[in-house]
Amino acid sequence: MRDFWQDVQYGLRTLRKSPGFTAVALLTLAIGIGANTAIFSFVDGVLLKPLPYANADRIMRVLEKPPGSPDARNGISTLNFLDWQRQNSVFQYMAARTGGSVTLTGSGNPVQLRGQRMSAHGFDILGVQAVLGRTFAADEDQPGKSKVAVLSNALWASQFGSDPAVVGRVIQLDNEPHVVIGVLPAGSAFDRTFAQIFRPLVFEPQNMTRNFHWFGAMGLLKPGVTVEKAKAEMDAIGQRIARDYPDSNKGWSVAVDPLAEVVVGPQLRKSLYVLLAAVGMVLLIGCANLANLTLARGTVREREVAIRVSVGASRWRLIQQFLTESVLLSYLGGVLGVALGYALIAGLKAALPPFSLPSEATITLDSRVLLFAIGLSILTGLVFGLAPAIQATRSDLAGSMKEGSRGSSTGGAKHRLRSALVVTEVALAFLLLAGSGLLIRSFFAMQQVATGFNTENVITAGLPTSEKRFATPEALNTYLRQVVANLESLPGVRDVALTSALPMQGWGYGMPFQIADKPIVDRANRKACFFKMVTPSYFRTIGMTFVKGRGLAEGDGKGAPPVTVINETMARKHFPNEEPVGKRILIQEIVPGKTALGPEIPWEVVGVVKDEKVGSLDETDSSPGMYVSKEQSPTFGQALVIRAAMDPRRLQNAITDAVHQVNKDQALTDFKTLEQIKAESMADNRLNSIMLGGFAMVALLLSAIGIYGVISYSVVQRTHEIGIRAAMGARAGDVVGLILKRGVVMAALGLGIGLLGALALTHLLATLLFGVGARDPLTLGAVAAVLAFVALLASYLPARRAAKVDPMICLRYE
Incomplete structure (x- = not known):
């Protein structure tokens, strides 16, 4: 621990002495770690956290399965559902639920409330208790007993001013008196769901049919009952109904799916994984840049390392010191990244279309996300610091100092490592640019789709x-x-x-x-x-x-x-x-x-x-x-x-x-123009395109910086050689060509690897695309051209500077 604290203190002094390097490194890390933290918070909240219900693993979604489509799901008819309830032995409770929007009157202008009606045991299945009052009693879904309502906490606050005396109050819903019996907890899934008010679902005589599919259902498995047993029993019940009532049910069966597997749609799941992969690539590109910067600094510190070895420092002790500095730098960048990630989370939540995430998802910068950010910061420091630490502490330190004494070369191993890092950056940037390019082309293709109607100066509104x-x-x-x-x-x-x-x-x-x-x-x-x-x-x-x-x-x-x-x-x-x-x-x-x-x-x-x-x-x-x-x-x-x-x-x-x-x-609800409806239809695609495009631009910038840095450093190290060539008659164009060659070779290798990667991986985007193929040659060609131009420009600038240096100054360079 004494050595560790000494290394930390020494690392802080070293970073203070190199403010330019420190600022660039911190900014790179903050962007990479911040973006990863933000996207991981969505992945964690939507895909990784368990559902916020008691006994979530026992909650099933139960629907009808139409004939000929094993993966299709359909609403349920009343008599079929009642047969399921009576004949099954696997569910502790079953509850039907459907929409139930109502108009609230009696307090100013009529207000349309988004509602849901469900069987009395609906809240029992979800394990939800009211924070005020109660939820439905067991018989309140029977005719004559159903004029009760439970409020979401958000509606209680917005419409009733968080009045605790609201329980027991009579309110007018569709001009019929209802008693408010409870208020649900704040911050629960019921505050994020589409529904604002909940009423019992009553099956009346006019609902008793088998050929009208109009609601969904959920069930709570009895303790010890497996999903496979529930599927088998419900399928047998469905087959009996199909046999007894062929006019409405021939070929139909029952679908039992764990709720945890169906709350997230496949498109949302894939979008989140694609974005997580994208920010991971941005961070890897940042790591490659920082590794290159650290390698450059390692050359400057070779004399320091030689002195430490001469007084008895072991190679492992030196590697430990270098890694401590890298992890310290990464940790400080992670602190900034968490702040940036918090801002990104807030921005993304505001930009998301309403109800695009499942109501069960809780997106927040909680302890799980903070642990992820800390772990990612430490891992990042190890990733970009390990190779430079090993290079800086290699055994042939005397030879290395001789190589650096005339500035002719920095050693073949370092050249190859730095070049490999740049090639990796270009390849990863190609993947990101290809993915974002495909999504952007898909978005523009959607805008050109014929809707079959004219959206100009048309407004719509619900008339419930x-x-x-x-x-x-x-x-x-x-x-x-x-x-x-x-x-x-x-x-x-x-x-x-x-x-x-x-x-x-x-x-x-x-x-x-x-x-x-x-x-x-x-x-x-x-x-x-x-x-x-x-x-x-x-x-x-x-x-x-x-x-x-x-x-x-x-x-x-x-x-x-x-x-x-x-x-x-x-x-x-x-x-x-x-x-x-x-x-x-x-x-x-x-x-x-x-x-x-x-x-x-x-x-x-x-x-x-x-x-x-x-x-x-x-x-x-x-x-x-x-x-x-x-x-x-x-x-x-x-x-x-x-x-x-x-x-x-x-x-x-x-x-x-x-x-x-x-x-x-x-009541009149949801005033929207047809233009707004059209825009909302593209909102998810637009957000995916903007986010992936933004990450791709960051990747492109970091790659350009990486190429520029390597070529610039190469020019500095080869200053003496350039002077000799100039003194012997080499023209400026020859010097530029010599320097450009290395940048072009690195870029070409990166483009080739990136193209192969894009051909192998972009098919994963296929379900997110519209009107463009996953291997669209126009997009891939445009991406290659953009990257090649940026790489050429990043190589040309230091090459042009090298060609203008006075040969006498170069020959005196040490």
């Missing part, structure tokens, strides 16, 4: 309507017509439409269908398409283009023949080489206000419209789909689409006032 507010579908449609009429009368409004699903916001309804004149397929095994209920003005409002036939008309109402407009993909896939207009498509009626399907309706195709993007821009295949009139297929939960003659955001208050003239308790 309670299923219990209107006695009949006709009453619902009358109300919606009044809302639309009021909005159409606003100055600056050109078109108004309603839709059951906004562009790029998903299918809404996915309905199994049967072509009327094709062989009959079992209902349980039919293909599905998206099914949108819209007003006839929808196509005009968002600027869609018809290919043939006509659109929906105002006359396509109740009592008129049912008609539909299909998209091009539907026509191409299911009506190949035939005229789709005039064909009939059989789809069961969606019963308004019920989770039930009625008799089959023969929808006659009257038109074909160009594809509208119903999902994200990076979807490679367009979805087949149908559009029907909301008059002929009414549904609750419509959304408004309004085209304006100006910036539509200026109309937001006027739109709200116009709706409230019809119904003062009607």
Whole structure:
């Protein structure tokens, strides 16, 4: 320990004497360690930490598995779920859950709350207790007992001012009184989840069907029950149901998946690993640079080492001293890196799109991340300090001093080591630049995707309507017509439409269908398409283009023949080489206000419209789909689409006032322009591209510095040789060529290795790319050209300086 503290004190004095080296080294380390700390905090919070629930390893997600797709998962029908509950012996509890957004009224303007409904045992499965009041009692998911609500801590603070007396208060949700029975703990997953308020999920008579899949479920395994046993038993139950009810369940089974394996999607998992690999490469490049700098300093300190050896210092004692200095430097850089990492964590959390991380993820600079940063700092010091320490303390110190005495050479071993480090830097920089280049090209390719609609001056908003507010579908449609009429009368409004699903916001309804004149397929095994209920003005409002036939008309109402407009993909896939207009498509009626399907309706195709993007821009295949009139297929939960003659955001208050003239308790949610929806669809890709691109630029800069440093040092060491060549008649161009040669050789070797690495590894990015191949020759060629230019420039600057030196000064150089 005495030797260690002596080495630390000596190391601090040495660093103070070399402020330039210390500043560059600390900055390099801070960037490398800080970036690694930030990204590791996300990897740890999302992928490594256990779920923040009691008995997390026993919590399963339970869904239905449709036929023909072993990896596909589907929502659950009510009667199937009730059979699962009654017949299984592997789950201690099972709970259904689904969305349940509600409108809070009675305290100023109506407020739409994001909600979730779940069975009474939902909180028992997750092991969550209320911090105030209680969670659901065992019978509160039964009819007549369900008018209770549990608040998330965030909602309690934002909407109720953290009032402890809120428990027991009666609040109006969808104009029905509910009692607040509890508040969930602060900082839990329920503060980060989409839902703000939780209510019991009650199965009412209109929900008792097998052919309408509308909710998900989770279960808590009994102690000692394995996942394999649960899968086997639930699969057997699913097979019995499929045998007893073939019309709705033929070929269907049950999927049991550990919750820990499904909370993180494959795209997010791969994105995090790619970013972690990227910051690891940046740190390795930084280590190579610091090793080169340390090797250069080692040459200066050879006389010091020789003196220490002459007075009895062992080689191991000298290596220990050099390593202590390197680790000390790395530790100080790590301290700065932790501060930088904290700022990066905050910045990334602010830049992430809402709800892009699972609610179970806790991203923070906690003790686990700090231990990682400390360990990484020590490891980094050992990595960049070991080789220079061994080189500086080699046994032939006298010979080394002779080599340095005339400045002609620094020794072949050091030359080779420093060159190898630069080659490594260039190869790693090539990998990073190739990956970022592919992601950037993918992002720009997404921007060029045809959406099938015109986003200019279009604003959207949710128009949630309670299923219990209107006695009949006709009453619902009358109300919606009044809302639309009021909005159409606003100055600056050109078109108004309603839709059951906004562009790029998903299918809404996915309905199994049967072509009327094709062989009959079992209902349980039919293909599905998206099914949108819209007003006839929808196509005009968002600027869609018809290919043939006509659109929906105002006359396509109740009592008129049912008609539909299909998209091009539907026509191409299911009506190949035939005229789709005039064909009939059989789809069961969606019963308004019920989770039930009625008799089959023969929808006659009257038109074909160009594809509208119903999902994200990076979807490679367009979805087949149908559009029907909301008059002929009414549904609750419509959304408004309004085209304006100006910036539509200026109309937001006027739109709200116009709706409230019809119904003062009607909430409007999520005002967004179509441009915003499009931008949000690309948010994850944009963030990946920016982050990887930023790391690649740092890698490029560090590589350039590395090449420049090695060539500059080589020029200094060869000053005497350059003077002799100049005195013997060598021209400036010859000197420049001589110096450039070494830089070009190092860069070429690095590019070759980097290209081979990119060809081998970029396929790992394939699932993150859109519209560009993982081995795109244009991207790889551009990266090679950029790196070659930077390497040439970094080599040329010291070469040009060497060519301008006076030969007499060079010959006198010592």
